[in-house]
Amino acid sequence: xxxxxxxxxxxxxxxxxxxxxxxxxxxxxxxxxxxxxxxxxxxxxxxxxxxxxxxxxxxxxxxxxxxxxxxxxxxxxxxxxxxxxxxxxxxxxxxxxxxxxxxxxxxxxxxxxxxxxxxxxxxxxxxxxxxxxxxxxxxxxxxxxxxxxxxxxxxxxxxxxxxxxxxxxxxxxxxxxxxxxxxxxxxxxxxxxxxxxxxxxxxxxxxxxxxxxxxxxxxxxxxxxxxxxxxxxxxxxxxxxxxxxxxxxxxxxxxxxxxxxxxxxxxxx
Ligand code: DGL
Numbered sequence: 001x002x003x004x005x006x007x008x009x010x011x012x013x014x015x016x017x018x019x020x021x022x023x024x025x026x027x028x029x030x031x032x033x034x035x036x037x038x039x040x041x042x043x044x045x046x047x048x049x050x051x052x053x054x055x056x057x058x059x060x061x062x063x064x065x066x067x068x069x070x071x072x073x074x075x076x077x078x079x080x081x082x083x084x085x086x087x088x089x090x091x092x093x094x095x096x097x098x099x100x101x102x103x104x105x106x107x108x109x110x111x112x113x114x115x116x117x118x119x120x121x122x123x124x125x126x127x128x129x130x131x132x133x134x135x136x137x138x139x140x141x142x143x144x145x146x147x148x149x150x151x152x153x154x155x156x157x158x159x160x161x162x163x164x165x166x167x168x169x170x171x172x173x174x175x176x177x178x179x180x181x182x183x184x185x186x187x188x189x190x191x192x193x194x195x196x197x198x199x200x201x202x203x204x205x206x207x208x209x210x211x212x213x214x215x216x217x218x219x220x221x222x223x224x225x226x227x228x229x230x231x232x233x234x235x236x237x238x239x240x241x242x243x244x245x246x247x248x249x250x251x252x253x254x255x256x257x258x259x260x261x262x263x264x265x266x267x268x269x
């Protein structure tokens with residue numbers, strides 16, 4: 001039995017796509033979430049900066065006495081995780097491996113689209129894992145930096161989102177992919193707009209959800225949280241305005257999180 005929490009972080013709201021799935025698959029587990037809303041976006045920054053932010057975020061979660069850490073951020077998983085993986089004494093899981101695994105599993109025509117932040121696409125991380133799982137795969141990539149601010153400002157499926165989706169995804173759609181990796185954890189919040197444009201025949205893979213499924217192998221029933229659930233089962237921290245996160249996070253999680261979000265100074269960690 002290990003009653004410690006699972007630590008999850010992202011640059012903002014995107015990591016909630018992993019949190020939602022962890023809550024649903026492991027209702028007895030406790031979660032502490034950090035969204036680095038004061039420093040979002042990560043995806044347009046240099047590798048050095050992403051590394052520094054990743055260290056800070058992990059150190060904060062370790063101060064909350066977590067038993068494992070999920071990097072629910074495609075950017076930090078691609079650009080930082082390979083370097084820092086073995087430096088901490090709790091297991092750390094990223095979203096790239098499980099996302100690539102699922103895409104390689106579901107594609108029928110072996111044409112896979114990959115969208116992500118500039119740093120994620122530049123890292124080639126999804127291609128690397130895809131090649132390991134299916135060497136026949138042909139990939140079509142596109143960095144979509146405007147998607148993150150759309151999400152952080154609540155433009156989940158509005159006319160402006162539709163325009164940006166078309167602009168970014170046209171070439172990938174024309175290439176005839178049957179699978180699209182939403183390689184930034186913010187992007188599933190735009191799923192409805194993306195899916196309308198790509199069509200029903202294209203499977204959208206959400207690496208945030210996939211990492212939660214992957215945790216099944218890591219969390220056994222024996223170490224499930226056994227104590228009576230209380231309001232502390234899920235706690236949320238941000239590095240900037242609480243209100244925006246409470247409002248949009250609550251909409252996405254389909255539950256009120258008001259009063260459960262705290263602000264921290266991440267530079268101290
Ligand atoms: N949600 C993150 C990702 O998966 C970060 C987006 C950003 O901050 O640029 O890449």
